[in-house]
Amino acid sequence: MSFDEESILGHDRSTRDDKELNRLSQAYLVVYYTVxxxxxxQGPYLYKLYQSYGYTMQAIAYLFMTGFVSGAIAGTTMGGLADTWGRKKMCLIFCLTSSISLFLRIATSSFPILLVSHLLSGLSAGLLFTVFETWLVAEYQDLGFPSRLLDRLFATATFGNGLCAIIAGIVANWAVDSLGIQAPFMVAIGFSVMGALLISVLWKENYGISKEMSGQSLKETIAEGLKVLFRGSRIFSLGLAQTLFECSMYIFVLLYTPALEQALENQDDYVPFGYLFSTLMVAVMLGSQLFRVLTQHTRKLGNSNFYWAFTKGTILSLTLAISAGSFGAMAFWANNVRVLIPAYHIFEFSVGIYFPVISSLKANLIPNDSRAAVMSLLRVPMNIGVCAILWQVDSISMTMLFAICACMNAIGAIIVGILLRTI
Known part of the structure; x- marks a missing residue:
């Protein structure tokens, strides 16, 4: 074969690879953004919806806690089954359980029915943050592309997710103004159904490689996931970092509005919360773009190349350190609006870096045959931790909660810096 023929074949192969990658990226992102x-x-007005039903802060906290308990139990169970039943099927089940959960919230104000709604939403959350990513990684690895391209796809997904949040906030405001407090939940059901249709048309099924024909039981699947989780220190430490960061993230989501309202009391400052939410999402988007830059190891400076020295483990450690610093500022200056708002944005900036880097590390470290089970198990401590904090939310001050978050992230930064810095 001549050199020209080899060049032509190589070019054709590269063209086919580019088309395959673009097809996969588009199929994943259009579904991911829709769901x-x-x-x-549902986020901006869920608390207001329950207030309109006449429920107190404590009752609402119990509803949220039910969701996290469900995520720890049902989410883990269903996530583990994805490796043997099929990841696409589980994504469709997510769309079904999410739609039913949303419908129940607007169909009745009965507290027992709302508890069922949160049981289903906890299951849905467990699937949303494990099975969709698991499906993508399996499809991507089947194509044999280098990991750096998957890093870019995770960064793009996080960037677009921030944009989705901004658009969803605008749509939710319009829906409430036009149709009432229940309207955003009806629109959310429509998007969930649309997601199911897109999954059915665009995605093919994939499984854990060694389990597709094995017929393993749920107990065996979870047991295999536990073996992988405790086999070495790297996956375990990654799971610990995830628990510490995401616990603090959910606490932040619960506290950032009441903390700011408390700081605004008896002050002349005014904060438009709708605009604040939008700028926080912009900070997430900027963080995702910094991750993209940091993982693009070779950069041009004039006519020469220079190289980044950051591994993904180092990036994650620095992200946790940034988060710890932002929570420390929230704790020390809890009554200073001019400190709280920048601290909020710094934390959300770290969130924008965190999600693509944690996804990339999980893709590298967790084997495909038990990926969904392991990723579901990794979320169990986080769900339990948030439940424990919600149980005591009335007896712990916001300043103390922010300080606890700062400590958790500082511990995570140290652990990751020691055990994962070379990855």
Missing amino acids: MVSDWL
Whole structure:
């Protein structure tokens, strides 16, 4: 074969690879963005919806806690089954359980029915943050592309998710103004159904490689996931970092509005919360773009190249350190609006870096045959931790909660810096 023929064949192969990658990216992102819009639409007005039903802060906290308990139990169970039943099927089940959960919230104000709604939403959350990513990584690895391209795809997904949150906030405001407090949840059901249709048309099924024909039981699947989780220190430490960061993230989501309202009391400052939410999402988007830059190791400076020295483990450690610093500022200056708002944005900036880097590390470290089970198990401590904090939310001051978050992230930064810095 001549040199020209080899060049032509290489070019054709590269062209086919580019088309395959673009096809996969588009198929994943259009589904991911659709289901994330559905998820974001319910966020801004869920607390207000329950207030309109006449429930107290404590009762609402119990509803949220039910969701986290469900995520720890049902989410882990269903996530583990994805490796043997099929990841696409589980994504479709997510769309079904999410839609039913949303419908129950607007169909009745009965507290027992709302508890069922949160049981289903906890299951849905467990699937949303494990099975979709698991499906993508399996498809990507089947194509044999280098990991740096997957890093870019995770960064793009996080960037677009921030944009989805902004759009969802605008749509939710419009829906409430036009149709009432229940309207965003009806629109969210529509997006969830749309996501199911897109999954059915665009995605093919994939499984854990060694389990596709094995017929393993749920107990055996979870047991295999536990073996992988405790086999070495790297996956375990990654799971610990995830628990510490995401616990603090959910606490932040619960506290950032009441903390700011408390700081605004008896002050002349005014904060438009709608605009604040949008700028926080912009900070997430900027963080995702910094991750993209940091993982693009070779950069041009004039006519020469220079290289970044950051591994993904180092990036994650620095991200946790940045988060710890922002929570420390929230704790020390809890009554200073001019400190709180920049600290909020710094934390959300770290969130924008965190999600693509944690996804990339999980893709590298967790084997495909038990990926969904392991990723579901990694979320169990986080769900339990948030439940424990919600149980005591009335007896712990916001300043103390922010300080606890700062300590958790500082510990995570140290652990990751020691055990994962070379990855």
